[in-house]
Amino acid sequence: MWKWIQRQASPKVFFETCSRLIPWFFWPFISLLLIGLYWSLVISPADYQQGDGYRIIFIHVPSAILSMMIYAIMAIAGGIGLIWQIKMAEVVAKVSAPIGAGFTIIALATGAIWGKPMWGAWWVWDARLTSELILLFLYLAYMSLNSAFDNPRTAAKSSSILAIVGLINLPIIHYSVKWWNTLHQGYSVGTGGLKDPDMQIALGIMFLASIFLYVLLVSIKARTEVLIREQNSRWVKEEVVGVEL
Amino acid sequence: MTMVEYFSFLPYGKYAFYVWLAYGVSAITVIALFINAKRNHTRTVLSLKNKFSINQ
Numbered sequence: 554m555w556k557w558i559q560r561q562a563s564p565k566v567f568f569e570t571c572s573r574l575i576p577w578f579f580w581p582f583i584s585l586l587l588i589g590l591y592w593s594l595v596i597s598p599a600d601y602q603q604g605d606g607y608r609i610i611f612i613h614v615p616s617a618i619l620s621m622m623i624y625a626i627m628a629i630a631g632g633i634g635l636i637w638q639i640k641m642a643e644v645v646a647k648v649s650a651p652i653g654a655g656f657t658i659i660a661l662a663t664g665a666i667w668g669k670p671m672w673g674a675w676w677v678w679d680a681r682l683t684s685e686l687i688l689l690f691l692y693l694a695y696m697s698l699n700s701a702f703d704n705p706r707t708a709a710k711s712s713s714i715l716a717i718v719g720l721i722n723l724p725i726i727h728y729s730v731k732w733w734n735t736l737h738q739g740y741s742v743g744t745g746g747l748k749d750p751d752m753q754i755a756l757g758i759m760f761l762a763s764i765f766l767y768v769l770l771v772s773i774k775a776r777t778e779v780l781i782r783e784q785n786s787r788w789v790k791e792e793v794v795g796v797e798l
Numbered sequence: 799m800t801m802v803e804y805f806s807f808l809p810y811g812k813y814a815f816y817v818w819l820a821y822g823v824s825a826i827t828v829i830a831l832f833i834n835a836k837r838n839h840t841r842t843v844l845s846l847k848n849k850f851s852i853n854q
Contacts, residue, residue, distance in 0.1 A: 604812075605809075605813045605814075606813035608810065609816065609820040612821065613820070616824070652831060655828070655831045659828075662820070662823045662824070663820040663824060666816050666819050667816065670802075670816050766828065770831055770835055773835040773836070776839060777835070777842050780843070784849070790850050793847055793850060794847065794850060796843055
């Protein structure tokens, strides 16, 4: 296993791994998504307080967790790139940013859409909401800093430092509902969270589907990024010339 | 007639507009991520193909 991980530091091996991963993550993602949607929209009962409006939680909570998880992965991969000079870790960090930003946008948008009927407002400057919005800005800052350099190594170095500094925001998002008296409701997972087993299963499946979606998108995007970075090597030439479009 | 009333014939009644809007926005975001990833890849492969054929 350790040997396998070490071999991924080679661009060619990593490119091939990504190509192989795509079907293994695409089909499970589609199946989990369909089962998850059916469980969320049909099987799960209506909530006793929020009626059917609570069903937004099945996309809101997984995408919010993923938005934070992807940020952590991005910062850790960036750190690995900084410390051990592993270029493929830089690739993972770089391609994770737009995906994480996408999940953050989903979390913010679905939260706002849920807030309108439940709170009567699309947006309030609550601690949870504000810190999640800062997370979106961190992703955007990371992406613009990364694209501001011509040399991908320099870009990775400066943007990784930004990502690591921004890690401080993650515990703030997570504990915001505990530390401050927020309008945002408390944790949905664990004590005080969803109690109905069907709701828990639906949430769990949607969460799994989101993880598969993330790995799938990383594999697709990483292949592109590796081709760009390694365009002067012989294997890329052979790979590209062999591709039929 | 408000949007909420207009869409109340769908499942989930008075929450239909909000629930389907949330699922719709999420679907569009995910599809946009996929299209963007695929298009970037095709463009990169095309431009590299051009570069290699010029150099030959």
